[in-house]
Amino acid sequence: MSDLMQEPIEQAQSPLAEAWGMFKRNHAAVAALGVLALIVLGAIFGPYIYPTDPFEMVWAPFSPPGQEGYLLGTDYLGRDLLAMIINGARVSLMIGLAAAVVSIFIGVTVGALAGFYRGWVEEVLMRITEFFQVLPTLLFSMVLVALFGASLPMITFAIGVVSWTAVARITRSEFLRIRELEYVKASRASGASNRKLMFGVILPNALPPIIVQSALMVGSAILFEAGLSFLGLTDPNVVSWGQIIGSNRQYILDAGYTVTIPGIAIFVTVLAISLVGDGLNDALNPKLRQR
Amino acid sequence: MAPLLTVENLRIELTTRDGVAPVIDDLSLNLNAGETLSFVGESGCGKSMTALALMGLLPEKVGRVAAGKIIFDGEDLTQASPQRLREIRGNDISMIFQEPMTSLNPVFSVGEQIAEAIRAHQNLSRKAAWDKAVELLDAVRIPNPKGRAVDYPFQMSGGQRQRAMIAMALACEPKLLIADEPTTALDVTVQAQIFDLLTDLQKQSGAAIILITHDMGAVAEMARDVIVMYAGRKAEYGPVDAIIEHPRHPYTQGLISCVPHIVSDMSEERPDLVEVPGIVPSLKDFGRDECLFASRCAHRTEQCLAERPPEKPFAGGQLADCWHAEEL
Numbered sequence: 174m175s176d177l178m179q180e181p182i183e184q185a186q187s188p189l190a191e192a193w194g195m196f197k198r199n200h201a202a203v204a205a206l207g208v209l210a211l212i213v214l215g216a217i218f219g220p221y222i223y224p225t226d227p228f229e230m231v232w233a234p235f236s237p238p239g240q241e242g243y244l245l246g247t248d249y250l251g252r253d254l255l256a257m258i259i260n261g262a263r264v265s266l267m268i269g270l271a272a273a274v275v276s277i278f279i280g281v282t283v284g285a286l287a288g289f290y291r292g293w294v295e296e297v298l299m300r301i302t303e304f305f306q307v308l309p310t311l312l313f314s315m316v317l318v319a320l321f322g323a324s325l326p327m328i329t330f331a332i333g334v335v336s337w338t339a340v341a342r343i344t345r346s347e348f349l350r351i352r353e354l355e356y357v358k359a360s361r362a363s364g365a366s367n368r369k370l371m372f373g374v375i376l377p378n379a380l381p382p383i384i385v386q387s388a389l390m391v392g393s394a395i396l397f398e399a400g401l402s403f404l405g406l407t408d409p410n411v412v413s414w415g416q417i418i419g420s421n422r423q424y425i426l427d428a429g430y431t432v433t434i435p436g437i438a439i440f441v442t443v444l445a446i447s448l449v450g451d452g453l454n455d456a457l458n459p460k461l462r463q464r
Numbered sequence: 465m466a467p468l469l470t471v472e473n474l475r476i477e478l479t480t481r482d483g484v485a486p487v488i489d490d491l492s493l494n495l496n497a498g499e500t501l502s503f504v505g506e507s508g509c510g511k512s513m514t515a516l517a518l519m520g521l522l523p524e525k526v527g528r529v530a531a532g533k534i535i536f537d538g539e540d541l542t543q544a545s546p547q548r549l550r551e552i553r554g555n556d557i558s559m560i561f562q563e564p565m566t567s568l569n570p571v572f573s574v575g576e577q578i579a580e581a582i583r584a585h586q587n588l589s590r591k592a593a594w595d596k597a598v599e600l601l602d603a604v605r606i607p608n609p610k611g612r613a614v615d616y617p618f619q620m621s622g623g624q625r626q627r628a629m630i631a632m633a634l635a636c637e638p639k640l641l642i643a644d645e646p647t648t649a650l651d652v653t654v655q656a657q658i659f660d661l662l663t664d665l666q667k668q669s670g671a672a673i674i675l676i677t678h679d680m681g682a683v684a685e686m687a688r689d690v691i692v693m694y695a696g697r698k699a700e701y702g703p704v705d706a707i708i709e710h711p712r713h714p715y716t717q718g719l720i721s722c723v724p725h726i727v728s729d730m731s732e733e734r735p736d737l738v739e740v741p742g743i744v745p746s747l748k749d750f751g752r753d754e755c756l757f758a759s760r761c762a763h764r765t766e767q768c769l770a771e772r773p774p775e776k777p778f779a780g781g782q783l784a785d786c787w788h789a790e791e792l
Contacts (some may be wrong), residue, residue: 364554
């Protein structure tokens, strides 16, 4: 009898398995995850499989795709476009990820402090957030890059600094909601410190919307980097997709493919990331979850 | 032996839109180790505020201890630093909340949460804390504790969650356990089990328990002493038996006559249950120099409206704050 009572009727799922179950139901997101995996694998292993130097002049300029043995053709300096795309993927994805990490770090810290402590801390931090929100983002990051030099870390930092406000607001609103919940009081009553409450109790519960926002942030950071490099604010010693577009932009009418191909790469990557973010939203949003 | 907990003339004020209201007005009590004291009263009478004040968890900026002392184990908690209060919380004084459904963190397993509560106060390794968590789950009679420790709160029933909450509250062997309506959200059969469990654990650990409830039946079963609260003031205080035998305050009488099984001795003729007419006065009327129960009282006289009733002692340590206590 007692054995019967201990046996759960249905094997209960861990939260992760459950989230994956919900994610799988969004077919577009699963497909996008596949595409994204391919892109990431290509960025990691591509340069070993296709070792052509992206800076080397390998053939006559403006050789169209598919001809003369170059799959994606050559650009205005006769460089192999395929090699540039593959190597550019590394830089674009890395900047996207790193900028997202920077903005999440700033955003979560600001939002958590504001939402947890309330009062004047919240007042000050949210006014600062609003200040960053009304700054024209592209202009501000251009100023940063122009002032401090167009190195990769600086570009990453500039993108992160202008895009953390959304994360801060989401984090704050989640903290405001969760801090009043019973289990936070219970934790406090069992002697948890403020730091423990913030990052050990409230933050794990606030994560789902933050994760979704971060996924979208990676996409927008890639776009942002493309925008900056198109304007020439980029490290000339590395290739990125935006930089390919930027450097070939004068030839857009004569050799459209030199601009279109990296454009498609950006488009596909950002779309895939957005779709994955959408799938994450399905998977992690408690309102869509059926229990 | 000095009592474990002494509260002297405690006054707690809440800042509201209408001004400052004393939600606890001149409350004194004593509690010895190993004993159970019960707070009864309807919603909004200050039961939970007292508990929060003992834990040093009054709502920030809104509530404050305006006067009085809370002496716990020889230390005045109203003067203690936030740092010291945090050391005490969960270690010397711990608390069980009303809603077992929402009092556990949904993203961590029950075992992790108990282990975390242990590690907050004791210098134990993760492994040792986990083992202790499993032991505690066993102590609160959760079947298959090893297997259940990895479960998440949503995989447990209400009664099991409340047991897990109790396990967490007992993790550091507190000297005082505050149970804020621990069974209100549970069904009746489970209620009885939880009370049995609390009684047993109390016998083993020698902890004092403050039981906050509005269930006179639970009080009769669990507690030695009872404080009947009304509108932030003590209405009656004393041993449970004496008070149930002969309540001296009209509000206590009303509360007791609300409960069927205490009144009727299974006689054929069952009298109608009595209700206490009217409602609790609003916060802005708290603290007036009159008997706050007067508006609902059948024994009201001029005196009740003119002056706050004094505390009157009776045999067996029973105290009643009513002008007419002798006649009742």
